[in-house]
Amino acid sequence: MFDACRRSVEAVFGRQTSARGRPGGRGAGLQLDSVISPFILYGLIALGGVGVLLALPRERFSLALPGYIVGSAAGGGILLFLFFASQDPDPAAFAGPEVADAPLGVIPNPYFYAFALLGLAAAMRVITHPKPVYSALYFILTILATSGLFLILSAEFMAFALIIIYAGAILITYLFVIMLATQAPQEELVENQPEYDRLAREPVAATAAGFVLLAILSTMLGRGVPVLTMDESAFEGDQLLAQLPTRIERSLREEYALDEGVGIRPIERIAREITATGPDGPFLVDPMTRTVVVEVVNDAGDGARRTVAWPADLAITNPEGVGWELIKAHPGAIEIAGVILLMAMRGATILARKQIQLDEDAKRDMAMARSGIGGGGSRAGGSEEETD
Amino acid sequence: MDVFALSLAQADFPQPMHAITLYHYLLVSAVMFCLGLIGFVTRRNLIIMFLCTEMMFQAAGIAMIAFGRFYLDYTGQVFVIFVLTVAAAEAALALALVVLLFRRKESLDGTAWAVLKG
Helix, strand or coil: HHHHHHHHHHHHHHHCCCCHHHCCCCCCHHHHHHHHHHHHHHHHHHHHHHHHHHHHHCCCCCHHHHHHHHHHHHHHHHHHHHHCCCCCCCCHHHEEEEEHCCCCCCCCCCCHHHHHHHHHHHHHHHHHHHCHHHHHHHHHHHHHHHHHHHCCCCCCHHHHHHHHHHHHHHHHHHHHHHHHHCCCCCCHHHHCCCCHHHHHCHHHHHHHHHHHHHHHHHHHHHHHHHHHCCHHHHHHHHHHHCHHHHHHHHHHHHHHHCCCCCCCCCCHHHHHHHCCEECCCHHHCCCCCEEEEEEECCCCCCCEEEECCCCCCCCCCHHHHHHHHHHHHHHHHHHHHHHHHHHHHHHHHHHHHHHEEEEEHHHHHHHHHCCCCCCCCCCHHHEEEECC | CCCCCCCCCCCCCCCCCCCCCCCHHHHHHHHHHHHHHHHHHCCCEHHHHHHHHHHHHHHHHHHHHHHHHCCCHHHHHHHHHHHHHHHHHHHHHHHHHHHHHHHHCCCCCCCHHHHHHH
């Protein structure tokens, strides 16, 4: 199982198996393996497609339950595939040299698999549930799982912003609209749902297209990702801190305020001089050596300069990094985003205020359509008046 | 052995993603995107269709934040903020439109408006 998945990953990733120098001569079998084994992944993707297809709402009898089972099996299979892929004997090729030096090789992060499975299962329910309210609620679950993934990626600010904005604001709006714009169901039966919720449109073609796209995407990503290289020296956390002298000063104040030995009391002096940064100023930040030159103000008041190390735990936090990047690199985009939001607010207000008055024909058609006599669909839109 | 340590990774942000590679996140993102796409094409309820576009936004957000983590900079997260902005604007406008369309035809069926295709 391990070997099959590994070979599959290698084949998908287009790696040279022979160049890895793995013991145990496989010889002629290699070629065949590298041709066949990506089909483990493709087979799982096709299985997922069948599951989604079964689970989509359909007429008369519902195959939702077997669809969910098949779909979850496929999703779990894909995650297992990923798990075995990360059990590669040469983890450095996958995850960088740090992981290769880890004592047990690659340690999987169980939270990734939990959040990914939860998010994908909820996403499947969103697109297959016949009742819109449940779809919206499952979408909230998807958002929670996604923000869990963001947490693992150490994007804490975005994780909580996602929960607050998406789950808290946007999805509540959706729920309001669903409840406003749905005929009151007589009972809780699915048969009483309107037809457009009970039937999927072109389920076979759409599912096939979607999962073919997924197969192509997974192959391309698998070939592309190992080529990318990670450059840790590109991380500009300390350089970023050097541009935030108040932050360093605040941290220094906590670290050294009561330390007689360093002798930078009263620390307020630093705060006063902090504007005069630069090589000639009294406050010089060096991100390379993580030091800062402060003016020593002791009881004698000689004003000597001294190089002090930054506190060890001084690091840029995620909201600081995101905020600084936002202000520094994309100031115009913030303004544009504000204008977009204003326009959306104005547009929504105008649209929602529009009154629609139906004339007698349209009302009769609608009543007939509602009572199931039919003919509602053939009505042209020309017999309606509208006022603003 | 911190197998179960949720590496919130603020302390070790400038470290590579441990054990979970970029490919894992990108594959999850691709699966979620394709599910949203299938939902958008197959479902006929206008509200669900817009919900599916939001799901595709989510998938794009996962990919962007994973790339941002991989390259150890914040641009990916900043772009997710803009995606969130666009999603909020889209939700407001689209839902206002949906309410308007529902008042006119008493139906959320997307195919009821097929006449708009000209």
